[in-house]
Amino acid sequence: MSMYKLNDGRNIPNFGFGTYKLNGHAGVQSIVSAINNGYKMLDTAYNYENEGTVGKAIEESGVNRDELTITSKLPGRYYAHQDAITALQESLYRAHLDHFDLYLLHWPNPKRGMYVEAWQALIDAQKFGLVKSIGVCNFLPEHLDKLKAETGILPAINQIELHPYFNQAPMRKYDHDNGIVTMDWSPLGRASSVLKDPVLIELGKKYHKTVGQIIFRWEHQLDTIPIPKSASPVRQRENLDIFDFEISSDDMKKINDLTKPDGRTNDQDPAVYEEF
Ligand SMILES: NC(=O)c1ccc[n+]([C@@H]2O[C@H](COP(=O)([O-])OP(=O)(O)OC[C@H]3O[C@@H](n4cnc5c(N)ncnc54)[C@H](OP(=O)(O)O)[C@@H]3O)[C@@H](O)[C@H]2O)c1
Numbered sequence: 001m002s003m004y005k006l007n008d009g010r011n012i013p014n015f016g017f018g019t020y021k022l023n024g025h026a027g028v029q030s031i032v033s034a035i036n037n038g039y040k041m042l043d044t045a046y047n048y049e050n051e052g053t054v055g056k057a058i059e060e061s062g063v064n065r066d067e068l069t070i071t072s073k074l075p076g077r078y079y080a081h082q083d084a085i086t087a088l089q090e091s092l093y094r095a096h097l098d099h100f101d102l103y104l105l106h107w108p109n110p111k112r113g114m115y116v117e118a119w120q121a122l123i124d125a126q127k128f129g130l131v132k133s134i135g136v137c138n139f140l141p142e143h144l145d146k147l148k149a150e151t152g153i154l155p156a157i158n159q160i161e162l163h164p165y166f167n168q169a170p171m172r173k174y175d176h177d178n179g180i181v182t183m184d185w186s187p188l189g190r191a192s193s194v195l196k197d198p199v200l201i202e203l204g205k206k207y208h209k210t211v212g213q214i215i216f217r218w219e220h221q222l223d224t225i226p227i228p229k230s231a232s233p234v235r236q237r238e239n240l241d242i243f244d245f246e247i248s249s250d251d252m253k254k255i256n257d258l259t260k261p262d263g264r265t266n267d268q269d270p271a272v273y274e275e276f
Helices: 024-036 051-061 081-095 115-128 141-151 169-177 198-207 211-221 233-240 249-256
Strands: 003-005 011-013 041-043 069-074 100-105 131-137 157-161 181-185
Touching (some): 024 041, 024 051, 024 233, 041 051, 051 081, 081 115, 115 131, 141 169, 157 169, 211 233, 211 249
Parallel strands (some): 069 100, 131 157, 157 181
16 A cells, blocks of 8 residues: 555545444444554545444554544535534544544535535634544536635545446546545445446456456546545455556456446436435
């Protein structure tokens, strides 16, 4: 595992661990296992209701806090400036942390017209030292253009749905051209039909890797950061074991060609979908 340089000069790991649905005691055990299996970056959110679980797992892992990159996210119902700062403080109290390494706006919710105010709150929180790097999730080019026009500051990270059935080529190009690192949520498409795709099964046989490893290696070679969730220690190790082979450019193209215009797992188009 190596690091990506962000547009604010900081570095973050090129692979992470998703924690959605990992809650309570079982969640702590899964996350401790992930940390002990070598994951250096954990992705949580206010709305996952597991920031406490993540904080407990950090404490129980015995790993030095400074070796970990911890990400959380602000829910849309707290996009007014003071609400945003208070919610962030509450998240830190829940996690028993004094800062997050990365803090993201969870959805643009464009019809509400609040995301620029929330972004300004993140800029201020960064100045206060509550967060090291700031970014967004699910932002489209028009939303990012607006942040730039109104605050002069672009996010370090855009975390978006990305897997072989929805590879986000135009959004990745926009992010890349604007110095934003793309991070992939549901990088396995939530373990849906993509895992049974014949092209990916064939490539797994060719490279002596599992379908999951082919997908994560493809995402890595697209210069994006996958953050798969797995409760299973075996699959946690398997998912991280992608740094000893290279997919050829012909095979990269075969995977790129699997994308579908309607390939989103849950039809969550950020232009219209809202989450609070
Ligand atoms: N910003 C956003 O709006 C947003 C939205 C969604 C998700 N996220 C973040 O992204 C993370 C990852 O996304 P996700 O959890 O939706 O989906 P995902 O990581 O694509 O898929 C998770 C599912 O895949 C299974 N799995 C993991 N590794 C596997 C393997 N090697 N082979 C077969 N199955 C495997 C897991 O089961 P087991 O646990 O049993 O292994 C789980 O059911 C989330 O946890 C969350 O942190 C962010």
